[in-house]
Amino acid sequence: MARAVFGATVADYVVTPSDGQWGIGANLPITFWDAINEGAQYTDLQDLSGTPITEVTTNSVGSIPQFLGPDGVTGMWVEAGGGARVWMEAHDTGGGGGGPAGSVTDWLNVKEYGAKGDDASDDTVAIQAALDACPMGGIVYLPAGAYRTSAPLTIPPAVTLQGTHTNLMAVEDxxxxxxxxxxxxxxVGGAVISFLDEIDGGYSTISAEHRILNVMIDGSDLTEPGTDGIRARGNIQNVGLRDVTVLKVTGAGIHTEFNGGFYPYSWRLHRVMVDNCGWHGFAHEVMTDITLIDCQAIGNGASGFELSNCANSQMVACRAEWNTGNGIHITGDWATGTGSGGMLLGGCSTDRNGQNGVLVDAVGNPPIQIENLLTRRDGRNNGAGGGGYAGLACDGATVPVIVGMVTCYPGTDDDGSQESSPQYGARFTDCEYVSVASGFLHAAEAGWSDGGGNAVLRRGLNIAERVGTTADPVDAFAPPTDVAGNLNVGGYLAAASGQSGGQWNIWDGSAKALNLGSGGGGIAIAEGANARMGTSTLAAGTVTVANTSVTANTRVMPFRQAAGGTLGHLSVTKTPGTGFTITSSSNTDTSVVAWLLLEPA
Structure with a gap:
């Protein structure tokens, strides 16, 4: 019979049935038995090279290294230093190829492949050996340690690289x-960790289902410019990153790009932190169906999130802070066909980015939907403020931009230095269609700014503005509302005052379709050249009034304003497009007459 492979999995830190979690100390000899109490000790063991051993010593982090059990045995009781015994099962029964000693395991510890994790040794070859040996669906495990690398690590399709802990950011003390x-x-290399597509990787199928969990990349010692933390080129699908931190690499934190006519597709990023990298924090080029949840980009050398055509994607509860460029930049050609699609930003926030908090300058037809956006102190502009930057900016966007709630709050650096920013809370210039439903916009110069050139810019009813400092703001809580198209109001509309630049229509069929308030209310009509109301004085019982607005159907209503001479009855004749003549039956009538022009509906 074959010898089974034991050890080198996370499960070997905890065993069953009765002791619950059972921790193993570092560098501790352990023995194996055929019974929970007393019984016979198994001494017919082998290490992975086939050398006989009688016991196993845990490594520096307390993990049980891989070894081969007695012939035909698939489970043993484990004893460490005379304590209570616990049950350990084999996780591979041997006989396969590809791993150490001919075994196939689905949980590979990089230290069993020679990695040291001592912050000094070059562990590139050892870690890559474990990745290459891991079967699809398996896990390559990084125990606690600092693993130095000198070249990119490549994660094969359907393999998971998993560590123990990720710092969210590097802060002294x-x-x-x-x-x-x-x-x-x-x-030397383009990225610390790479995913290769079918073309570059030589895989027989589409490259997919890679995972990185609980892994931190610290690029603070990198000297070569443009080295990304994680890079994927080409058709690489369904990648998952969870609890991943990329720190101080010289390129982008996460970078996906074109290769051979294809782009990465359908990634899921949860709790990914990119901190102080040299280029964009997240740089995604034509990434369809990406989901970013609770991801943060802070202190990066360009934009926090650079999203170029991420059709049918979602960005939820993400943060962009202190980046040199824009916090979130939605850009590129999002296309116009049936395969194109927009993006949802929900519950995201920005703070103290050098340019705009969020900038949309994308072209195409899919809508970009922004809900519950919180912007704060953006437009830092190297501490000078100004620069035309805003918490939310749309500039030259042909994609429809639909905004539910947006807020902006100005401020300075944390120590109170530098100028207050942003200049604008929200600014829109040369866009096809932008609609903002509600918001509270406080900025140094203007909360709301129409930069001009917009085809349709709709401002909702519930948008308040403030300008000035946070300590002494000037409120503008009742600014004008701009509604393009029809506004349908159920019930009634009450307004303290109003005006219209277009025609009014009342469709009610009742006799009182238009009611003019209480006593003292009335109608005022402007007088002057070609006006619809005015006065004239009869001379020898007649007067001709020039008015080009008169039509064949115009109803001219004359009446005496002030009597003069011998009074007579008044009559009217019209000349359409020219005017009308008022005539009295008395040729000595010199009265002042008033007139009103009405048109049939």
Whole structure:
């Protein structure tokens, strides 16, 4: 019979049935038995090279290394230093190829492949060996440690690289556990971790289903410019990143791009932090169906999130702070065909980005939907403020931009230095269609700014503005509302005052279709050249009034305003497009007459 493979999985830290979690100390000898109490000790063991051993010593982090059990045995009781025994099962029964000692395991510990994790040794070859040996669906495990690398690590399709802990960011005097991949200064390559597509990787099928979990990349020692944290080129689908941090690489934190006519597709990023990288935090080029949840880009050298045609995608509860460029930049050609699609930003926030908090300058026809956007202190502009920047900016966008709620709050750096920014709370210039339903916009110069050139810019009823400092703001809580098209109001509309630049229509069929308020209310009509109301004086019982607005159907209503001479009856004759003549039956009538012009509906 074959020997089974034991050890080197996370499950080997905890065993069953009765002891619950059972921790193993570092560098501790352990023995194996055929019974929970007393019984016979198994001493017919082998290491992975086939050398006979009688016991196994845990490694520096307390993990049980891989070994081969007795012939035909698939489970043993484990004893560490005379304590209570616990049950361990084999996780591979041997006989396969590809891994150490001919075994096939679905959980590979990089330290069993020679990785040190001591913050000094070059672990590139060892980690890559584990990745290459891992079967599809398996996990390559990074125990706690600092793993130095000198070249890119490539994760094959359907393989998971999993660590123990990810720091959210690097801050002096905070706890900094050694749990990361850290390229050496002489590192050469385009990215610390790479995903290869079918073309570059030589795979027989589409490259897909890679995973990175609980892994931190610390690029603070990198010297070569343009080195990304994680890069994918070409048709690489259904990748998942969870609890991943990329720190201080010289390129982008996460970078997906074109290769051979194809782009990466349908990724899921949860709790991914990109901190102080040299280029964009997240740079996604034509990434259809991407989902970003609770991701953060802080202090990066360009935009926090650079999203160029991410059709049918979602960005939820993400943060962009202190980036040199825009916090979130929605750009590129989003196309016009049936395969194109827009994007939803929900519950996202920005703070103290160098340019706009959110900038939309994308072209195409799919709608970009923004809900519950919180912007704060953006438009830092190297501390000078101004620059035409805004919390939310749309500039030259042909995609429809639909905004539910947006807020903006100005401010300075955390220590109170530098100028207050942004200049505008929300600014819209040369866009095809923008609709903002509600918001509270406080900025240094103007809360709401129409930069001109917009085909349709709709401003909702519930948008308040403030200008000036946060300590002494000037309120503009009742600004004008711009509604293009029809406004349908159920019930009635009450307005303190109003005006219209277009025609009014009342469709009610009752006798009182138009009611003019209470006593003292009335109608005022402008007088002057070609006006619809005015006065004239009869001379020898007649007067001709020039008025080009008169039509064949115009109803001219004359009446005496002030009597003069011998009074007579008044009559009217019209000359359409020219005017009308008022004549008295008395040729000595010199009265002042008034007239009103009406048209039939």
């Amino acid at each position: 905070l706890v900094d556990p050694p749990c990361y991949i850290k390229p050496v200064p002489s590192f």
